[in-house]
């Protein structure tokens with residue numbers, strides 16, 4: 547059985563599913579290694595314009611595997627501390643791989659997203675949750691820090707500092723309705739409609755200019771690291787110029803407007 551599934555449910559859209567439902571898709575290394583490979587493979591696939599990431603069964607991802615963490619290839623003979631470092635690096639690499647994907651990534655949060663699972667959800671570009679999903683910064687509940695895999699960087703930026711402090715220090719559950727209210731997810735929808743909602747959004751995005759979409763994603767992520775508005779606007783300006791000069795999409799948008807039809811972006 548494969549711990550990670552890759553499907554093409556609709557043209558231009560790839561669905562990546564964490565597939566260890568009996569463990570609520572915990573982040574065992576034998577799940578995370580193929581997951582990282584899947585992210586890199588799909589990122590390089592020119593036929594994919596939007597990616598949807600979800601979990602099989604009742605859970606999205608239950609964080610670190612507390613039962614059987616599995617083995618990382620190539621750790622034989624390493625010391626315990628070196629193995630601990632490799633483990634951390636692997637999980638960091640998964641978050642980085644998601645962040646670096648060319649295509650926008652929609653997180654279809656079908657169920658609990660706990661600990662590292664919350665971090666995975668936050669590393670997606672857009673999140674839509676099933677009404678029964680919930681989130682917990684569970685590092686703190688497990689006697690660790692809740693600040694892992696970028697969570698203490700991304701969560702305050704997503705929902706504001708005060709709420710992030712409260713959620714990360716209390717280790718409480720945030721249900722889907724609250725997640726929608728505070729902006730942790732874009733919306734909460736009935737579980738049986740989750741994937742269709744994600745695909746509809748994905749299709750809308752896939753119809754736009756590919757470099758326009760990819761550079762918008764890149765600029766949004768880069769805004770989180772920007773030193774100043776002025777330097778960020780310089781980057782934005784260059785990105786806009788790049789799309790304007792290397793595609794015919796803007797001309798097509800103008801022409802379509804004149805002809806009162808939807809534009810058809812070919813570049």
Ligand SMILES: C/C=C/C(=O)SCCNC(=O)CCNC(=O)[C@H](O)C(C)(C)COP(=O)(O)OP(=O)(O)OC[C@H]1O[C@@H](n2cnc3c(N)ncnc32)[C@H](O)[C@@H]1OP(=O)(O)O
Nearest residue numbers: 568569570572608609610611612613658660661662684685
């Ligand atoms: C760097 C990253 C750090 C971290 O991620 S720290 C956080 C680590 N994760 C956790 O603390 C979460 C632990 N799990 C839970 O709190 C709960 O579970 C859930 C909220 C995810 C789901 O609760 P419910 O719906 O009641 O299901 P269930 O009966 O508890 O779980 C179903 C089966 O899934 C296994 N399972 C759940 N989470 C994990 C996990 N993280 N690692 C390994 N197995 C897990 C259980 O044991 C059980 O299995 P069986 O049916 O054999 O009893």
